[in-house]
Amino acid sequence: MPIFFDENKKTFTLETAHAAYQMMVDRDGFLLHLHFGDKLGGGSCAGLIDAGYMDFSPAPDIEGTNRTYTLDLLPQEYPVFGAGDYRSHCMAVTLADGARNPELIYASHRILDEKPVLEGLPGLHGACETLEITLRDRWTDLEVVLLYSVFAEYDAIARSARIVNRTGAPIRLNAALSACLDVPESGFDLIHFWGRHVMERQVERTPITHGKISVDSVRGTSSHQHNPFVILCDHMATEDAGRCWGFSLLYSGNFVACAEEDQSCSCRVTMGINPTGFEWRLENGESFQTPEAALVYSGEGIGALSRRYHKLYRRNLCRGEWALKQRPVLINNWEATYFDFDDDKLVKIAEQASELGVEMLVVDDGWFGNRFDDNRALGDWIVNTEKVRGGMGKLCERINALGMKLGLWFEPEMISEDSELYRAHPDWCLHAPGRGTSRGRNQLVLDMSRKDVRDCIHDMMYTVLSSANFAYVKWDMNRHLTDVWSAELPADRQGELYHRFVLGVYELLERLEGEFPQILFEGCSGGGGRFDAGMLYYHPQIWCSDDTDPIERLEIQYGTSFGYPISTVGAHVSASPNHQTGRVTSFHTRGVVAMSGTFGYELDLRKLSEDEKEQVKAQVKQYHKQYSLINDGDYYRLLDLTAQKDISAWEFAAEDGSRALLNIVYMHVRGNFQPPVLHLRGLTPDASYRLTEDNGREIGVWTGAALMNAGFRVPRSNACYPAGATDYAAFQIELERIG
Numbered sequence: 095m096p097i098f099f100d101e102n103k104k105t106f107t108l109e110t111a112h113a114a115y116q117m118m119v120d121r122d123g124f125l126l127h128l129h130f131g132d133k134l135g136g137g138s139c140a141g142l143i144d145a146g147y148m149d150f151s152p153a154p155d156i157e158g159t160n161r162t163y164t165l166d167l168l169p170q171e172y173p174v175f176g177a178g179d180y181r182s183h184c185m186a187v188t189l190a191d192g193a194r195n196p197e198l199i200y201a202s203h204r205i206l207d208e209k210p211v212l213e214g215l216p217g218l219h220g221a222c223e224t225l226e227i228t229l230r231d232r233w234t235d236l237e238v239v240l241l242y243s244v245f246a247e248y249d250a251i252a253r254s255a256r257i258v259n260r261t262g263a264p265i266r267l268n269a270a271l272s273a274c275l276d277v278p279e280s281g282f283d284l285i286h287f288w289g290r291h292v293m294e295r296q297v298e299r300t301p302i303t304h305g306k307i308s309v310d311s312v313r314g315t316s317s318h319q320h321n322p323f324v325i326l327c328d329h330m331a332t333e334d335a336g337r338c339w340g341f342s343l344l345y346s347g348n349f350v351a352c353a354e355e356d357q358s359c360s361c362r363v364t365m366g367i368n369p370t371g372f373e374w375r376l377e378n379g380e381s382f383q384t385p386e387a388a389l390v391y392s393g394e395g396i397g398a399l400s401r402r403y404h405k406l407y408r409r410n411l412c413r414g415e416w417a418l419k420q421r422p423v424l425i426n427n428w429e430a431t432y433f434d435f436d437d438d439k440l441v442k443i444a445e446q447a448s449e450l451g452v453e454m455l456v457v458d459d460g461w462f463g464n465r466f467d468d469n470r471a472l473g474d475w476i477v478n479t480e481k482v483r484g485g486m487g488k489l490c491e492r493i494n495a496l497g498m499k500l501g502l503w504f505e506p507e508m509i510s511e512d513s514e515l516y517r518a519h520p521d522w523c524l525h526a527p528g529r530g531t532s533r534g535r536n537q538l539v540l541d542m543s544r545k546d547v548r549d550c551i552h553d554m555m556y557t558v559l560s561s562a563n564f565a566y567v568k569w570d571m572n573r574h575l576t577d578v579w580s581a582e583l584p585a586d587r588q589g590e591l592y593h594r595f596v597l598g599v600y601e602l603l604e605r606l607e608g609e610f611p612q613i614l615f616e617g618c619s620g621g622g623g624r625f626d627a628g629m630l631y632y633h634p635q636i637w638c639s640d641d642t643d644p645i646e647r648l649e650i651q652y653g654t655s656f657g658y659p660i661s662t663v664g665a666h667v668s669a670s671p672n673h674q675t676g677r678v679t680s681f682h683t684r685g686v687v688a689m690s691g692t693f694g695y696e697l698d699l700r701k702l703s704e705d706e707k708e709q710v711k712a713q714v715k716q717y718h719k720q721y722s723l724i725n726d727g728d729y730y731r732l733l734d735l736t737a738q739k740d741i742s743a744w745e746f747a748a749e750d751g752s753r754a755l756l757n758i759v760y761m762h763v764r765g766n767f768q769p770p771v772l773h774l775r776g777l778t779p780d781a782s783y784r785l786t787e788d789n790g791r792e793i794g795v796w797t798g799a800a801l802m803n804a805g806f807r808v809p810r811s812n813a814c815y816p817a818g819a820t821d822y823a824a825f826q827i828e829l830e831r832i833g
């Protein structure tokens with residue numbers, strides 16, 4: 095029973111493997127946050143509360159003339175705008191009479207022994223207990239139901255809120271966030287993940303000082319630019335030590351994560367749907383469910399925090415047949431052919447791939463309608479039989495005959511003006527009447543909030559997917575939203591459209607994935623523009639970035655690893671010189687980097703040298719051999735890429751310490767370079783390990799303690815003489831416990 099309620103002290107305690115989350119109902123009925131951190135030994139931290147005195151911070155009406163109580167200083171589970179707490183809030187609401195100052199008071203609670211499904215939204219699943227606390231406005235029957243599901247093994251609390259209008263009249267939600275965490279201290283950092291197309295999830299660590307730091311998206315999707323995952327941590331926290339709190343939103347649309355240090359030097363983090371562009375009309379009797387935020391705590395540094403998210407998301411977020419199943423090594427034709435392909439060319443690529451051990455061909459953009467370039471045909475999900483003669487059924491037979499599976503690309507949320515769909519339904523895209531529309535990649539965005547639009551796209555996709563034995567779908571999305579106006583919504587409900595768009599996308603995904611449970615879905619948005627925990631509920635893997643340069647990828651995959659498991663990271667070996675950067679790297683280096691992901695190829699394998707072809711065979715073999723270690727093992731970042739960018743090093747270790755895989759890539763070699771020492775992790779201290787390179791060369795035998803405590807010197811590259819180092823050399827070293 096991880097959830098306890100102390101009736102006398104009116105205290106709730108949620109116990110996890112290493113942590114405790116505690117809150118209390120105070121004398122006025124406000125639900126105050128007490129603690130989310132290391133265990134409390136069964137004790138209460140109610141003594142932390144100082145309702146305080148602060149000029150210019152008013153007391154609520156219930157306190158009468160008492161000048162020593164203010165919501166502006168109190169830590170709160172679900173702070174509300176307008177009633178005397180001037181810090182960042184979770185809810186802002188306009189009641190029917192225009193009043194905007196509800197006061198949420200504890201009404202009741204219950205403990206469920208399951209994880210409630212959030213209708214129409216992604217959510218964690220699996221065995222857990224859930225605490226449901228109902229708060230009610232002191233003055234009306236506006237209710238907020240707070241949900242806390244405890245995933246004890248991972249020190250994770252899944253939080254969301256349901257706002258229920260029982261006021262007897264319609265109300266307007268101006269903000270409805272998912273979670274808030276108050277920590278009554280200062281001196282924290284915020285780690286967040288910024289980027290742009292082909293440069294996603296760059297790690298930035300910023301001290302939190304007085305005021306607010308917020309990262310957000312108003313692009314209609316979670317975006318390349320900011321990720322809905324942030325970490326609050328002690329200023330001194332490292333990979334291995336210090337307190338840190340992760341905030342991860344299971345949502346794929348506009349979001350905000352805000353960290354604030356207030357006048358009393360306390361820290362507050364809020365996360366949820368971005369209130370910018372959001373307004374929701376809630377009729378009497380209706381409710382609004384916020385997305386879920388997964389909060390995870392680690393008192394043992396950022397590395398442990400990441401490992402908890404990895405396990406939680408792999409086991410309790412990803413769903414379906416493919417969540418834990420070994421993924422096929424694939425060849426994707428995008429960078430091999432772009433739009434210039436036909437069935438024979440695809441089969442030739444597949445023939446070469448199958449000889450080398452590759453297991454699936456993915457036909458990317460260009461197989462449908464009049465799609466000879468990226469200016470047309472989105473929305474016409476009908477096979478172009480000039481390119482794929484005999485249709486998908488025939489192509490699939492030819493690919494299956496090679497012993498390979500077949501996968502297909504779609505971009506369901508988009509429409510080209512030059513398409514049959516647009517000519518038939520020019521009103522189906524997001525657009526405001528009498529105004530122009532912005533184009534991105536010369537495409538418009540379909541109004542996914544509309545059922546008729548979703549039904550039409552569904553039916554086309556269903557027809558194609560039923561026409562052949564498909565094993566995989568890549569679901570792409572190549573522009574952000576503008577002109578967010580729907581012909582289906584009245585003027586005073588247009589503020590609901592961003593969220594309704596996301597709900598529509600989720601509904602279509604749910605429908606298709608239910609109809610084709612055998613298909614592995616990979617998410618994509620111009621690479622990793624929608625790499626979020628919401629999408630992972632529908633797709634167990636997401637194309638990490640359109641940047642396939644292995645050296646650029648080191649930083650992108652590094653950033654991604656903070657909040658997302660390796661099994662979700664789509665990664666391919668592509669051509670050299672690289673198509674995004676022109677950088678030349680060895681085939682080996684490209685393989686080492688792509689192997690820390692779902693692994694596949696994205697180049698014309700027929701153009702490889704015989705030596706490179708042999709390397710493909712060896713890489714596929716190695717990937718199969720290391721699959722469980724890479725995907726089920728513990729992942730350790732060994733060097734901080736925000737502190738230096740000369741070498742990247744990371745390790746996978748089996749939970750029982752029996753094996754490990756060490757990966758090292760030289761990113762930039764400087765004059766008179768002295769390779770650094772790495773402190774390995776996750777090994778059995780007093781056992782011996784044999785270290786062998788992926789080319790079979792034995793490096794030596796060390797004890798686990800020596801490798802972890804004294805360290806392992808990064809090898810010099812053999813590529814230069816006398817043995818020195820070169821840019822982009824990579825090492826993959828297997829550690830086997832031998833006694």
Ligand code: DGJ
Nearest residue numbers: 428458459618620621640
């Ligand atoms: C963007 C994706 O990220 C690429 O991999 C490719 O599928 C293109 N779209 C196709 O248009």
